[in-house]
Amino acid sequence: MSAALLIFFVLAGLAVLGAVALILQSHPIHSALSLILVMLSLAGLYLLMGAEFVAAVQIIVYGGAVMVLFVFVIMLLNAGEEERTNFSKLATFAGVPLALALGGVIAAAIARSSGHLPAPAANGALTPTRELSKLLFSEFVYPFELTSFLILVAIIGAIVLAQREN
Amino acid sequence: MNAIFAQYGFLIVATVKIILLVLIVLTADAYLTWLERKVIGHIQARWGPYRVGPHGLLQPLADGIKFILKEDPLPEGVDKKAYFFAPFLTLMLALTSLAVIPFGPDITVFGYRTNFGIADINISLLALFAITALSVYGIALAGWGSNNKYSLLGGLRSSAQMISYELAMTLSVVGVLLIAGTLSLKEIVEQQANGNLGLLGWNIIGFSKDHAGLTQIIGCFCFFMAAIAETNRVPFDLPEAESELVAGYHTEYASMKFAMFFIGEYTAMITVSCLSTILFFGGWLSPFPASWTLTHYVPSVILVPLGLWVFFDGIRYETIFGRIVLPGIGSVLTLLGLGLFAAPAINELIQGPFWFFVKVFAVLFFYIWMRGTLPRFRYDQLMDFGWKILLPVSIANVVLTSAFILWRMQG
Amino acid sequence: MVPTNYYLILSAILFGLGVLAFVFKRNIITIFMAIELMLNAVNLAFVAFSQALGKTDGEVFVLFVIVVAAAEAAVGLGIIILTARNRRSLNVERVDLLKL
Numbered sequence A: 001m002s003a004a005l006l007i008f009f010v011l012a013g014l015a016v017l018g019a020v021a022l023i024l025q026s027h028p029i030h031s032a033l034s035l036i037l038v039m040l041s042l043a044g045l046y047l048l049m050g051a052e053f054v055a056a057v058q059i060i061v062y063g064g065a066v067m068v069l070f071v072f073v074i075m076l077l078n079a080g081e082e083e084r085t086n087f088s089k090l091a092t093f094a095g096v097p098l099a100l101a102l103g104g105v106i107a108a109a110i111a112r113s114s115g116h117l118p119a120p121a122a123n124g125a126l127t128p129t130r131e132l133s134k135l136l137f138s139e140f141v142y143p144f145e146l147t148s149f150l151i152l153v154a155i156i157g158a159i160v161l162a163q164r165e166n
Numbered sequence B: 001m002n003a004i005f006a007q008y009g010f011l012i013v014a015t016v017k018i019i020l021l022v023l024i025v026l027t028a029d030a031y032l033t034w035l036e037r038k039v040i041g042h043i044q045a046r047w048g049p050y051r052v053g054p055h056g057l058l059q060p061l062a063d064g065i066k067f068i069l070k071e072d073p074l075p076e077g078v079d080k081k082a083y084f085f086a087p088f089l090t091l092m093l094a095l096t097s098l099a100v101i102p103f104g105p106d107i108t109v110f111g112y113r114t115n116f117g118i119a120d121i122n123i124s125l126l127a128l129f130a131i132t133a134l135s136v137y138g139i140a141l142a143g144w145g146s147n148n149k150y151s152l153l154g155g156l157r158s159s160a161q162m163i164s165y166e167l168a169m170t171l172s173v174v175g176v177l178l179i180a181g182t183l184s185l186k187e188i189v190e191q192q193a194n195g196n197l198g199l200l201g202w203n204i205i206g207f208s209k210d211h212a213g214l215t216q217i218i219g220c221f222c223f224f225m226a227a228i229a230e231t232n233r234v235p236f237d238l239p240e241a242e243s244e245l246v247a248g249y250h251t252e253y254a255s256m257k258f259a260m261f262f263i264g265e266y267t268a269m270i271t272v273s274c275l276s277t278i279l280f281f282g283g284w285l286s287p288f289p290a291s292w293t294l295t296h297y298v299p300s301v302i303l304v305p306l307g308l309w310v311f312f313d314g315i316r317y318e319t320i321f322g323r324i325v326l327p328g329i330g331s332v333l334t335l336l337g338l339g340l341f342a343a344p345a346i347n348e349l350i351q352g353p354f355w356f357f358v359k360v361f362a363v364l365f366f367y368i369w370m371r372g373t374l375p376r377f378r379y380d381q382l383m384d385f386g387w388k389i390l391l392p393v394s395i396a397n398v399v400l401t402s403a404f405i406l407w408r409m410q411g
Numbered sequence C: 001m002v003p004t005n006y007y008l009i010l011s012a013i014l015f016g017l018g019v020l021a022f023v024f025k026r027n028i029i030t031i032f033m034a035i036e037l038m039l040n041a042v043n044l045a046f047v048a049f050s051q052a053l054g055k056t057d058g059e060v061f062v063l064f065v066i067v068v069a070a071a072e073a074a075v076g077l078g079i080i081i082l083t084a085r086n087r088r089s090l091n092v093e094r095v096d097l098l099k100l
Helices: A003-024 A028-049 A052-077 A086-116 A129-138 A141-162 B002-043 B059-069 B080-100 B124-134 B136-145 B149-180 B185-192 B217-230 B255-280 B293-314 B320-342 B344-373 B379-410 C004-024 C028-053 C057-087
Strands: B104-109 B112-116
Touching: A003 A028, A003 C004, A003 C028, A028 A052, A028 B080, A028 B136, A028 C004, A028 C028, A052 A129, A052 B124, A052 B136, A052 B149, A052 C028, A052 C057, A086 C004, A129 A141, A129 C057, A141 C057, B002 B059, B002 B080, B002 B112, B002 B255, B002 B344, B059 B255, B080 B124, B080 B136, B080 B255, B104 B344, B124 B136, B124 B149, B124 B185, B124 B255, B136 B149, B136 B255, B149 B185, B149 B217, B149 B255, B149 B379, B185 B255, B217 B255, B217 B379, B255 B344, B293 B320, B293 B344, B320 B344, C004 C028, C028 C057
Parallel strands: none
Antiparallel strands: B104 B112
16 A cells, blocks of 8 residues: 555545544534544645645635634534434434435445546646646636625625624 | 665654754743743843742753642543643644744755755745644633633633734735745745845845845734734733733643643744744844855854853852853853854854844844733734734735835836 | 545545534534535545646635635624524524524
């Protein structure tokens, strides 16, 4: 087994472990920690694939901003253990098979299409950040500007929501 | 032997460098606490630590022994996972962040060329920001896990503060990135040597070859302010404001677990000082143009008088132990200075690390100076300052810098 | 080198687990986290495809997804705080009126 494959299996194992723990933990802050584990191992996988900029952004934005916001809100609301209600059981009966079926369908589709996929680049070279930024600011400049507008809307929305009426 | 070294050389060198760096940084942390107490003591017209060893030089050692031997009680009702995980996370991230910092130019030792630092990667600046971005979890989890209202308030404050100031910190660096055109800390330093102007080429003054007059002094100010807030130091030390929150997020921690937070905080201070040195003060570059070869003897010129002063000051010390130790340190420093004078090859090798150390020391001294001088912000003032002053000013800096670069490119 | 398929299968597993968490959990914050997990799974597939095809476009998409996720988190958590304040519960089943 090559080193890359070994690293892949370790990181993939951590990611799946984190995702399973997200479901099994009953306290939201433990779920949040599990999700952070998933995000960090995904960042590791991006590095393994050579997408270093995306890996760094993944940690900075997801790990350092979005999840901190989640943890902050959990602490602010002093959220306790999750309460179980009757409806949860129905969700278990109907939801688990459906989710598994969905996962199965996607996995089957991927497994069937494996022949059509080109082999990955064998050199393991890094995606140059410069190339990424050139693409972002030339071909994708309109979507890029749109995202800035989206962020503006989100900021205003968050402020309006957080404001207390008085 | 050579064959093994050729195959595993990288691993061996990296391991040795990591062990060395951790040892050096832990010692530096210990003596940083000594320096801090000494300097603040003198600012407040006290002596600071004086009892343990001459001039209190063995105080860090005594503190270390105290940390190890103290009882480590487990408070009732803590969230055990978070409570135990938090100090480890803080210390681990603080030490990891030093891995990407270049302390000097690439060096060749016994024919083996290596970088002066542990990892030399293309996106080292982003990697550093990624690691520091995670360090907020240590404090947030400690605050949450302790099951204590003061801890929780400290944790809440710190998460809000760190998210707010991270934005300003990242944006204040963009100006430097625009000038350098790279995310690698090593190349950012090398770019500041362009034009061979010494001090004038550093980003804070900005007369390097391509971008004459493009000063980053605003960026430097924003970065430094945001960095102080990120490391939770005075005047932004609200997460652990002892007059309001007992000790903030680490109220419930004692013994080694508290020591981990402590070491983490001081290591973060060192990291931030290194980073501001690299980004704005030319990293390991000497303040004189590289062509002035006479200035290569500055380390000797500083070390020899310093050693002589320590020597002659030390022989008059009150205790006998001090009368032996202090002149000893003084003579070692003097001999080191004379040795550098006598061995030009080694002198060349230490030029980079010497200037790096001097600059980092200056920044750290400034940190301590601020702690001795300034009062603490109120919480709403802190948020106002971060969002209404620091963030707009750093965005303005980005706009100004890019406009200037555009103008230079066209003109 | 790791075959692209492995990444895609991992992405599918993570997405499935995300759906599972979305259906299974009752806490509104955890449900929101499940959405983030699904977005992450999709990002992994994007990067894997981009590396397999040797094009950078996929990575640009990932950046967009991350931006959208960040914006979504800001607004969504604002809504969650408001709901929790008004209904004094984080259980989604207690949020069954068409008003706050």
